[in-house]
Amino acid sequence: MVFEYAPAPESRDVVDIRASYGLFIGGEFTDGHGDPFKSINPADETVLAEIATANAADVDRAVKAARTAFDKVWGPMPGRERAKYLYRIARILQERARELAVLESIDNGKPIRESRDVDVPLAAAHFFYHAGWADKLGHAGFGADPRPIGVAGQVIPWNFPLLMLAWKIAPALACGNTVVLKPAETTPLTALLFADICRQADLPPGVVNIVTGAGDTGRLLVEHEGVGKVAFTGSTEVGRLIARSAAGTGKKLTLELGGKAANIVYDDAPLDQAVEGIVNGIFFNQGHVCCAGSRLLVQETIADELLDRLKARMATLRIGDPLDKNTDVGAINSAEQLERIRALAAVGEQEGAERWSPPCELPERGFWFAPTVFTGVSQSHRVVQEEIFGPVLSALTFRTPDEAVAKANNTPYGLSAGIWTEKGSRMLWTAERLRAGVVWANTFNKFDPASPFGGYKESGFGREGGRHGLEAYLDV
């Protein structure tokens, strides 16, 4: 007898989405003067709200508001007072956790299980963690009295909208900077709700400004001469453009860019745990994760058995309504991203790889892509080389630890990697040789505000989180 899951949808009643949103500048919602755009629910393609676009004058207004707040209020404020504002924000994020989680899942398409258990608690934790740094910066190893930079221009992606906001705003504010943040155009709603949280916290006007829009707005922000610090999370391609535009300006720059992480499974690994780690590594958040374990490297002797178990596990993944608490894999964030995933997967087939997905019914409306694994691939296949940013895994094999390391490092990226082995010395040997900023051993996709995150090579530079992350927002 087969027990079916009953639907377990989270109620939408807890969120109140307005018909239209303006720009949050100087503590007020104001009109934008570019062409407004619509944010849609990727699970059913319904329009959620109309969002203002900030043009050059709007971005200028936001940067000036941030500068004024920096000069008059936030810069001179003692660290212990800044700390209390950040603690307040952390508490309000916890108080409004359900509302934020539901809104995030509606706007982004990610399963409520993830927004509820990962995104929102971690966002609150980031504010709580950094609050405590605000009055202890002299102990962080950057001199006795490290100074803030000024106005930070921050551009964040659509895969973890609220969490990336927290990664950017919490350290910036703790170090004494003010910010102008641009959320991604497909996922602006939790950032706009965060504006309301700033107001509830009585955060001084202008300390946090949110400008919405597409790439042009982001470019106007990072190129604005009033911005002293640029922080960007997104694609390597755009990261390069930003690095070029910042050349010669003296702006401080941190970039958290793409990845193509190897997840190495040795022959002594606990296979069931490794399978869970592989699934978590690539199907968490529909694979819209820069540090996703998108290249499985499995030792040849156990490859068949591991892939059998992996496919059996993939067949149990539940794809569908992001608001259903039983859902494992939600909607692809946008039609554009779905098209990119489809195109690259098609290339995989054209190049001779063997494509497999579990039998699963995808909803008719919305943007969906079944969890997919490619086998019979080599290092030169595009699905192995390029960041797909979707639920697509490529499985390769290796014979010796040296080969595993060589293959893992054979990419311009260097953001993350995984290792599965029961042997401690082998784990440490491998971790030492992987050219990646985060190495998960016998686990994957773990994040914490106390743990520095960021890449080697073309995955960008600078770290976010931990003591190391403070450097990005201090004039050192």
Next chain:
Amino acid sequence: MSDRLAVRKTYKLFIGGAFPRSESGRSYVVTDAKGRFVANASHASRKDARDAVTAARKAFGGWSGRTAYNRGQILYRVAEVLEGRAAQFVDELRQTGVTKPQAVAQVDAAIDRWVWYAGWADKLAAVAGSANPVSGPFFNFSTPEPTGVVAVVAPDSPLLGLVSVVAPAIVSGNTAVVVASEPAPLPAVTLAEVLATSDLPGGVVNILTGRRAELAPWLASHMDVNALDLAGVGADAVAALEEAAAGNLKRVVRPGDIDWADEPGTARMTAFLETKTVWHPVGV
């Protein structure tokens, strides 16, 4: 005065532990402060720069894989050999127009600077790394690692400035391609002779003499260079080099108004470090 004719030194490049001439066959005249001929220095080409990067990349695995203690010992050995060559450096510095006491002071400072950096090798990880208290049953630690091949455009302070940019790049395990001071390259070549006889593996430091404006753009755009120190670059050339460096997202240290005699701090070392964070579950 002796009738003996002095045996002059041929100043060559230092690539992969060897002293080749420029593959281009070019040289340029180095003069003293009064404009008198001192020597013909090699005028390195783009090809020499690329060869130097290849040598540096080849040396990276071995050098970064040494224990920190071993790197510290080798760097200290460099200081020992520098000390023995002090008189030669004093002579070369005097040719650039400084008085003998000034030259002696600079050589002493350069040797002491090298000793200072040598001692950092086995302390950086303790100062720049951390055990991180994550909220879950995980052991989580961050360690600094060298970023890879660092291209260094050395400042015009021909010895103290030079060692102040080379030592911090290599002490952590990076390898370096160094463009020496253009008007005063000779101490750099003599430093290369010191490095070649100090147990420093070939290719860890590679030294090019020639035109900065010609060499720096190739290094800035080279896809197998991980980081760029622009210490000796004029303000007008920074933007273009930074832009070229964006091609593979190099870590860039911009030129600053630096007195090389000042206590350096750790920033030049940490600029060429990556932070690696490793997670492992805790359980039985």
